[in-house]
Amino acid sequence: MDAHDPDPNGAVNPYPSSAVAQIADAGSTVMTIPTAAIRRATAVMDGYLTALRAAPQEPAGRVLAVVGDYGTGKTHLAAHLIRHAAERLDGDLQWMHLNAPPDTFVSLYRAFADKLADRRDVVDRQVRRLYADILAVEVRRSRVTEPLAESLLDGSLDPVAVVDTFGMMEHRLLEQLRQRLREVTDNTEFARALTLLLRGGFEDAVWEWIAGRPPAEVLRERGITGTLTATEATALQAMGVFAMLIGYGPNPFVLVIDELDQVLTAAGRRGTEALDKFKEMLHVFAASHTFLIIAGLPDLLDSLPRDVRARSGEQVRMTPLTTAETRGYIRYRQGDRLAPFTEESVVQLVELAHGVPRRVISLCHRLWRQARDRGTPVTPAMVRAAVRELYGGAGTQHVLAEIRQVLVGTGHDAYVPDYFLTDRPDSRVDYWLPVGRDDAGCGILLAGPMLEESDVATVENRARAAHAHRDCELLLVVLEPVPEQFLPRIREAVGREPLLYRPRSFADQLTAEVKAMTGRMEERYPQDGLLVPVAPHLARLDRRQSATQHMLSLLTGALDDLRVRNDQQLAAIHRDLSQLRPPPGAVTEPGADDLLAGLPAPVVEVFERALAAGHLHTRVGTLLTQAFAEGEAGRGARQAVRARIRDGRVHAATGVAALLTELVEAFAQAVAEWYALARQQPGGPTVAQRERLEEICQIFDVVHEYLPVFRLRALRDLVDGPGDGAGPEDLFGDLSSRVRQELLAALPGGAT
Numbered sequence: 001m002d003a004h005d006p007d008p009n010g011a012v013n014p015y016p017s018s019a020v021a022q023i024a025d026a027g028s029t030v031m032t033i034p035t036a037a038i039r040r041a042t043a044v045m046d047g048y049l050t051a052l053r054a055a056p057q058e059p060a061g062r063v064l065a066v067v068g069d070y071g072t073g074k075t076h077l078a079a080h081l082i083r084h085a086a087e088r089l090d091g092d093l094q095w096m097h098l099n100a101p102p103d104t105f106v107s108l109y110r111a112f113a114d115k116l117a118d119r120r121d122v123v124d125r126q127v128r129r130l131y132a133d134i135l136a137v138e139v140r141r142s143r144v145t146e147p148l149a150e151s152l153l154d155g156s157l158d159p160v161a162v163v164d165t166f167g168m169m170e171h172r173l174l175e176q177l178r179q180r181l182r183e184v185t186d187n188t189e190f191a192r193a194l195t196l197l198l199r200g201g202f203e204d205a206v207w208e209w210i211a212g213r214p215p216a217e218v219l220r221e222r223g224i225t226g227t228l229t230a231t232e233a234t235a236l237q238a239m240g241v242f243a244m245l246i247g248y249g250p251n252p253f254v255l256v257i258d259e260l261d262q263v264l265t266a267a268g269r270r271g272t273e274a275l276d277k278f279k280e281m282l283h284v285f286a287a288s289h290t291f292l293i294i295a296g297l298p299d300l301l302d303s304l305p306r307d308v309r310a311r312s313g314e315q316v317r318m319t320p321l322t323t324a325e326t327r328g329y330i331r332y333r334q335g336d337r338l339a340p341f342t343e344e345s346v347v348q349l350v351e352l353a354h355g356v357p358r359r360v361i362s363l364c365h366r367l368w369r370q371a372r373d374r375g376t377p378v379t380p381a382m383v384r385a386a387v388r389e390l391y392g393g394a395g396t397q398h399v400l401a402e403i404r405q406v407l408v409g410t411g412h413d414a415y416v417p418d419y420f421l422t423d424r425p426d427s428r429v430d431y432w433l434p435v436g437r438d439d440a441g442c443g444i445l446l447a448g449p450m451l452e453e454s455d456v457a458t459v460e461n462r463a464r465a466a467h468a469h470r471d472c473e474l475l476l477v478v479l480e481p482v483p484e485q486f487l488p489r490i491r492e493a494v495g496r497e498p499l500l501y502r503p504r505s506f507a508d509q510l511t512a513e514v515k516a517m518t519g520r521m522e523e524r525y526p527q528d529g530l531l532v533p534v535a536p537h538l539a540r541l542d543r544r545q546s547a548t549q550h551m552l553s554l555l556t557g558a559l560d561d562l563r564v565r566n567d568q569q570l571a572a573i574h575r576d577l578s579q580l581r582p583p584p585g586a587v588t589e590p591g592a593d594d595l596l597a598g599l600p601a602p603v604v605e606v607f608e609r610a611l612a613a614g615h616l617h618t619r620v621g622t623l624l625t626q627a628f629a630e631g632e633a634g635r636g637a638r639q640a641v642r643a644r645i646r647d648g649r650v651h652a653a654t655g656v657a658a659l660l661t662e663l664v665e666a667f668a669q670a671v672a673e674w675y676a677l678a679r680q681q682p683g684g685p686t687v688a689q690r691e692r693l694e695e696i697c698q699i700f701d702v703v704h705e706y707l708p709v710f711r712l713r714a715l716r717d718l719v720d721g722p723g724d725g726a727g728p729e730d731l732f733g734d735l736s737s738r739v740r741q742e743l744l745a746a747l748p749g750g751a752t
Contacts, residue, residue, distance in 0.1 A: 012734055012737060012738065012741075013365060013368055013369055013734050013737045014333040014334050014335075014368065015333055015361055015364045015365035015368055016361060016365065016734075017365055017701050017704070017734060017736075017737075031329065031332055031333070032076070032080045033321065033325050033328065033329055033357075035073075035319060035321065035325060036319055037066075037068075037073075037077060037316050037317065037318050037319055038077060038080060040314075040316050041064060041066065041077055041080075041081055041314075041316050042080070042081065042084055044062060044064055044314045044316075045062075045064075045081045045084060045085055045291065046088075047062070048060060048061075048062045048252070048291050049085060049088055049089070049252065052250065052252055052289060053250070060289055061247070061285050061286045061287055061288045061289060061290050061291065061292070062286065062291050062292070062313055062314065063282055063285055063286050063292045063294070063311065063312055063313030063314070064291070064292070064293045064294070064313060064314045064315075064316065065294050065295075065300070065301060065312040065313065065314070065315045065316070066078065066293060066294070066295040066296075066316050066318065067295070067296055067297065067298050067300050067301060067315070067316075067317050067318065068295075068297075068298065068317060068318025069297065069298060069318070069356070069502075070297075070356075070358070070502075071356045071357060071358030071359060072318035072319075072320070072356055072357060072358075073318055073357045073358075074258070074295040074296075074318060075258055075295065076357070077295075077316070077318070078097070078256045078258070078293050078295060081254065081291075081293065082095050082254055082256070085252065085254060085291075089252065092251060093251075093252055093253075093254065094119070094122060094246055094247075094251060094252070094253045094254070095253070095254040095255070095256070096112070096115050096116075096253075096254075096255050096256070097256040097258065098111050098112055098115070098255070098256065098257050098258065099111070099258050099259055100257055100258060100259045100260045100261075100262050100263040101262065101263060102262040102263065103262075103263060104232055104263065105232040105235050105236050105263060105277070105278070106212075106229045106231075106232055106235045107263070108235070108239075108257070108263055109212065109228070109229060109235035109236070109238060109239055110211075110212055110229065112239055112242075113210055113211045113212055113228075113238075114211075116210065116242055117207060117210075117211065119246070120203075120207070122246060123197070123242070123245065123246065124197065124198070126245050126246055126248050126249070127194050127197055127198060127245065128155075128158070128159060128160075128198060129155070129248060129249055130177070130194075130245065130248055131159045131160070131173070131177065131194075131195070131198065132152040132153060132155070132157070132159040133152075133153065134173055134176045134177060135152055135159045135162060135163065135173060136148075136149040136152045136153050137176075138172070138173065138176075139152065139162070148162060159198075160198045160199065173195075177191040177194065177195065187226070187234070187237060188223075189223065189224045189225070189226055190238075190241050192222060192223055192224055193206050193209060193210070193219070193224055194245070196219070196222065196224075202218065202219075205218050205219050206219070209224065209227075209228065210228065210238075210242075212227065212228050212229035212235075213227070214227045215227070232277060233277045236277040236278060236280070236281045237277070237280075237281075239281060240280070240281045240284035240285070243255060243284070243285060243288065243290045243292075244284060244288040244289075244290065246290070247288050247289035247290040248288075248289065249289070250289075251289075252289060252290075252291060253289065253290045253291070254290075254291045254293065255285075255290060255291070255292050255293070256293045256295070257292070257293070257294050257295070258295045258296075259295065259296055260294045260295065260296045260300060261296035261297050261299065261300040261504075262296075262504075264278070264296075264300070264304065275304070275305060275308055278308065279307065279308045279311050282308070282311040282312065282313075283311055286311070286313065294312065297502075297504070297505075298317070299505070301315065319355075320350075320354055320355020320356060321350060321355040321356075321357055321360055322350070322355065323346060323347055323350045326346055326349065326350050326355075326360055327343075327346050329360070330346065330364065333364070339377065340367075340368065340371035340372065340376070340377045340378050341364075341367070341368075341371075341377070341378045342377050342378060342379070344379075344380055345367075345377070345378040345379055345380055345382070345383055347380075348380040348383040348384070349363055349364070349367070349383050351483060352383060352384065352387045352449070352451060352483075353387070354480075354481050354483075359390075359391075362390065363383065363386055363387065363390070366386050366389075366390070367382060367383065367386055369737065370382060370386070373694075384451045384452065387449055387451055388448075388449060388451060391448070391449050391479065391480050396446065396448070396479070399446060399477065399479065399501055399506075400417075400430065400446065402506060402507060402510075403430070403431060403444060403446075403477070403510065404417075404431075405507070406507050406510045406511055406514065407431065407433070407514065409511075410511055410514055410515065412433050412514065412518070414433070414434060415431050415432065415433050416431070416432040416433075416434070417430065417431055418430065419431070419432035419443070421443075421465065421466055421469045421470050422465065422469050424465060426458075426461040426462050426465050427462070427465040427466065427469065428462065429443035429444065429445055429462070429466060429474075430443075430444055430445055430446045431443070431444040432444075433514070433517075433518065435518050435521040435522060435525070436471075436521050436522065436524065436525025437525055438471065438525075439470055440470060440471040440472060440521060440524070440525060441470065441472055441473075441521065442472060442473045442474070442475070442514070442517040442518055442521060443466050443470075443472050443473070443474045443475070444474075444475050444477060445459065445462055445463070445474060445475070445476045445477065445494070446476075446477045446478075446479075447459050447476060447477070447478050447479070447498075448478075448479050448480070449478075449479065449480040450478070450480070450482045450483055450486050450490075456486045456489055456490065459476065459490060459493065459494070460489060460490075460493040463476070463493040463494045463495075464493060467495075471524070472521075473495070473517040473518075473520060473521055474494050474495055474496075475494070475496065475499060475513050475514075475517060476490065476494045476496075476498040476499065477498070477499050477501060477510070478498045478499070478500055478501065479501050480500075481500055482498055499513060596608070596668060596672070598672055598675065598676060599668075599671065599672055599675055599743075600675075600742060600743065600746035602742040602745070602746070603671070603675075603739055603742045603743055603746070606735065606738050606739055606742060607664065607668050607739070610664050610732060610735055611661065611664055611665070611668075656707055656708060659707060660704075660707055660732070663700070663703055663704065663707070664735075667696070667699075667700045667735075667736075667739075670696045670699075671693075671696060671739060671743065674689070674692060674693055674696060674743075675743060677689065678693075678743075678747055679747060681747075681748075682748070683748060684747050684748040685744070685747055690744075693740060693743065693744075694740075696736075697736035697737070697739070697740050698736075700735070700736045701736050704732055704735075704736075
């Protein structure tokens, strides 16, 4: 849910329950805060569009690098640029969004090719335009055919028909096409494939080749023998070719590659060849009419060689929201009202969320609901409590497990967990690594959000107790960034900067910190004896052996887990098959109508709309059944199926629809059971019952946030055809809030 409800009573939570941006329809209406990053990126896009319209024949490509931490709005910025460009061009825009996999450029190309398959008509049109431009030059060489040039350029003549009619030498045109593609690649197979794409009978074979499969025999006979996904170099060349093709002519093409740091990190571990090809691809994009947006974490650009960074074009770094920007966002969402928020609570909200948009929005959603339930304004204390609930204990055990893996993997398997340096409770360290002699060593502390003075004092006391009783090096691992006003005290107490937990880079950063700490302690306590010269080498060998044994044990465990999961899945399949046909006389589970029978009419209406959106996979089954029908109805259904069923997004959306339906039905059943008990109370639901309803709604919200509901658009397009309206996901953003509101309104004293 992105659009706010301007109901002055505030009956519907105006903030989205899920603050994860998705690039949906270019025509979607989403509130965008005009931050410095947004303004700068929009100016770059405007420059691109202006140059493209002013001189369509000149290369107007741009490369925009957008970097920022998780939740800072990188994807939202990309979506804003697409909407902005579409508005300026009245919808005449081609765009594509890719999430880079943590794998290779080959996997990135496969994702690109999957989405390219959805644009067959666009590719066909652009190939014909390119071919017609080349042919127009040729026909002007003869007075007989010169009048055909303008008809070719305006698209009123088919270039393939002209070649066949006048018996023109196709190999000369093929050479011209190859020359056009020379700036991208010397591989002549692209020119041959694009030419065959225009001739009947070859389309399926060519598109299979574009998808990365080995060429069919019919293509091999015509000189196409290579596979586009054979190497990362050919995969990147192919991306450059097709991006140049889609962006050919006056029509712009915007390509977004999100989380690019994942694939670049993988590429960097293998060598420089892939990065060299990536540099070439950036050059191709800049030399075409394509607007390329690459987005990633702050170290995205730092991980690139200098010459590759130079090709990345404009660079925009996401900045945190200011108090004024957050206040403006709140007023926008709430119909120009600040209440229930106050000036003080907004300041506290921005400070504790560190201005990260995703956190600001999530906290606003939670705090608005709490303020409405309690009938009080949002106070700074409520903000601190909400931050602690959302980010305090979540993931602590997971982080501790990662720390253990790093310690064992680096050969420090003699660590002691939950180690007390003295009898005092505040002398506990989460992990202690004995190093040297005289009980010296290294300690690792783990801390949650630093929200108040007491949080900082706790860390200070733990660090001072450790330093007072042991010669040691300390490292503080924090789950959330430390506020600026507390950082000097943390540095002084611990002795170094805290290490912020970031899932993707934490293991590498912790490994480096542990190596540095233990190295300093070993220098402080040199060993005596004949083996001193070789002691460091023996220690390194010991750590490497331990690391190798640890990796072998992890691999063995992973294989065992895989075998167990396979056995469990096989058993589950057998169970499911045996239960598909219930025995005679068996009582079936209640359907959706039975679940909703006892609920108030407004609640039933809310659930019916949600279930209708989730039951898209059932309508797909109906469409497939119609495809086997005779006559016009069957012909139309078959056309729809052929056009969309190969789309991988449809496959994924079918699974999402089934899971979402199960989730909504389980939610409805829990709500029905709650309502049956609550309506028995003459004075309305009790406090305990209200808390139980709140818990039920929160469970739905948490599970719903993990489902990529936006994928249902693919199923909607399959059964209804492409549409510009709101997607099915808009129904679920505040489903729990609407259900809760209607339930309480239907009970005595429930709305108070």
